[in-house]
Amino acid sequence: MPHHSPGGARRVLRRVDWYVVALFCVIGLAALVPADGAAADGVSFTARLAVGLLFFLYGARLSPRAALDGVRHWRLHLPVLGLTFVLFPAAGLAIGLLPSGVLSPELAAGVLFLTVLPSTVQSAIAFTSMARGNVAAAICSASFSTVLGVLLTPLLAVALLRQTGAGVGDVPLTPSSLLDIAVQLLLPFLAGQALRRWIADWLGRHRILTTLCDRGSILLVVYSAFSHGMTAGIWHRIPPARLLLLAAVCALLLALALSAAHGTARLVGLSRADRVTAVFCGSNKSLASGLPMATVLFPADRIGVVVLPLMLYHTLQLVLCAYLARRWPAPPAPPPSRRPRPPPGPRRHLRYDAPLTSSTAPEDHTASGEARYFTAAAISSGAATRPNGLCSSMAALIRSATRSVATKPGATEATVMPCGARETASDWPSACIAAFVAP
Template sequence: MRFLSKFYIDGFILSILATVALASVFPAKGTAADVVDVLTKIAIALLFLLYGTRLSPKEALAGLTHWRLHIIVLASTFVLFPLLGLAARLLAPSVLTDDLYTGLLFLCLVPSTVQSSIAFTSIAKGNVPGAIVSATASNLLGVFVTPLLVILLMNTTGQASVDFSSVGDIVLQLLVPFAIGQLIRPKVIGWLRRYAEPTKLVDRGSILLVVYSAFSAGMVEGIWHMLSPWRILALAGVCCVLLALVITATMVTGRVLGFSREDRIVIVFCGSKKSLATGLPMATVLFASQPVGLIVLPLMIFHQIQLIVCAGLAQRWAKTAEPDQLVAS
C-alpha cells in the first residue's frame, strides 16, 4: 500500500474497483445471490455491534441530542438534493432520456445510506455517534418522506405505497446489534482497544460486500445493455457533477456554521450519499408499470461513484486526524 500511495492510488479504492470488476465477470446469481445477501446483512449487523461496544453511553447520548447536526444532514438529503434534481430537468432529453431523468430525480429523493455513511465516518475519525443517529434518522424518515416527495414532484402511475416492514428491518439489523454492543461493552472494550484490526476489517469488508451485491444485481438484470455507451457516460458525468455539488455544499455549510472537524465529516458523508438498498425496493413499488431497470440505473451508478469518492475522502481525512483522535478510535 505504501508503494501505491506514492502514485496517489488508495488501496481501498482499488479494492472497490476490483470488487466491481469481479461482480461484472462473476455476478452473484440465484442461490449465490441469496448467500451474498445474507453475508452482507451479517457483516452490517456485526459492524453495528462493534460500534455499540466502542461507544460509551455518554457518547451515544451526545450523538442523539446533537440536533443541529441532524437538521443539516436531513436538509441536504431531502431539500438540497431534490432542488438539484429539479434543476437537472434542463438536461432532458438532450443529455438524459426521459426515463433516465426520472431516475435521476428519484435518486435525489431517496434517503441517505446508513451502513456506508457510518463506516466512512469511522474510517475518517469523525463523530460516529452523530453519524449513527443522522444516517438512521434519514433512513427511517425516508420510508415516509421519499414516497411523499415522489407524489409531489414526479408523475407516477399507480398508487405509491411503502412496505413498512423496512422500519422493522432497520431496527433489527442496525439498532438491536448496537444496543447489544452497548450492553456487552464493559466486558469487551479492553480487548477492542488492544486489537483495532477487527473493526477496520468489518468497516471495509461490509462496504465491499454491498458493492458486490448491488453491482451483481445490475448485471443480472442486464440494464447495462439497454443504453448506448454515450448515454451511460453522460449519466455517469451528471452523477459526478451532482455528487461534487453536494459534497462542496456540505463542506462549506459545515465550516460556515462552525461545526467541529468530526461533525463536518458526518455532514459530508451522511448528507451526500443515497441509499441503494432503500431506493431499489421503493422504485419497484412506485414505478410498477414503468421501466424500473432504467429508472434505478442513475441510483446504481451514483451509488458506485459515491463509494469510490467517499472512500478516498475517508482515507485522506484519516491521515490528517489528530493523534488523540487516532487513539480514541
C-alpha cells in the same frame, strides 16, 4: 530518460486509498462474474447477515459516555445535524426535480437516498485530525449522526421516496417494513450496546478483526448489489454520458455541502478547530451505513443503480476532503509571553566592621574547636537556611579558615578575633567575616 525515485513512488502509493480501489475491483468482478441463481441467493443471504453483524459492531464500539459528554457542545452539533438531515434532503428533493433526460428515476432515487444518510465516522475523524480540528467533537458529532441515522435514515428515505415516486420499486411504509428495518439494523445495534460492557475490551484488542469484518461485509454487499444489477440488465440502460452527468451532480452536491458547512460554522461563531469539525462532519456521507441500509430498503435488482450515486459521492469526498485537510491553513501560533520578570529582592549585606573583642573567641584553638566556633557563626548568620548552595559554600570557607588558623604555629586570640573590639553573641556574623579577612 527521466529517473523516478523509489521514495516518490512510495509516497504516491501511501496516498492511494486502497479501500476505494478494492470497491472498484469488486464492481469489476461483479461485472465479469456476477452471482446468478442459487449463488445469488446465497450471496444475498450472506450479505444480510453481514449487515446485521456490521451494526452489531457499531453498537459494541460506540461509547454511550462519549456521546453523552458531547451533548454540551450544542453549538457545533446542531449545525452538523441540521446539514445532515435537513439541508441535504432538501437539496436531494431539488435534484429530483431535474428532467428524466438528465437523471433517470433510479439515479434520482439514489441521489435522494444519498442525501438522507448519516455522516461517516472514520473519514470525518481522520480528516479532522489531519487539519488539526477538534477531534473529540468530531467523534461525538459523528457518533450522534450515526445513532440518529439508524432511526431517521430509513424513515426519511421511505417517506421522501414514497412522496416523490422516484421509481425505486416497492418501498412501502408499512408495519412489516418498519419491523424489517428494526430487525435488520436497530436490533443488532441495540444488542451491541447491551453487550458492550463485556466485549468492548476484546474488540479493542482485536481491531484488525473488526476492520476486516467492517470492510469485508461492505465489499460483500457491493458485490451482491452489482451482481443483481448485472443479471437484471440495468447497467446496459445507463449510457456513459449519463454517468458523467451523475458525477457532475455529485460533485456539485459535495461543493454545496462544504460551502454550507463552512458558512454556517462561521455564522454561529465557532472557533477554527470547530469549523474544521463542522466542515468534515457536515459534508461527509457514510458508505458503510448506506450500503447495508439499501439492502433493506430497495429491491435486490435495483440496489446496484440506487447505490451508484453514493459510491461516486464517497469517492469524490475522499479525494477532495483529503486535499482540503492537507492544505487547510494551520492555526495561528500563540503570541510569545511578554510577562515582565519580577524585580530582584533586596540583598542582605553582612556587617564585618563591628568592633570585636576576644571575649567571644573560642577558648579551644585546635582545629575542631575553631571549626565549632565558625560553624556556630555561620548558622547564626543564616547561611544554613539560604538557597542556591550558600550553606555549602559557607561551610567550605569555614573549613578552609579553620585549617589556616589551626596550622599557624603561634596562633593567638588576636589572630582569630582581630581588631581588639568588643562583641556580643548577636555579632557572630561579623566575627565570622572578620576572621576570614584576617591577615
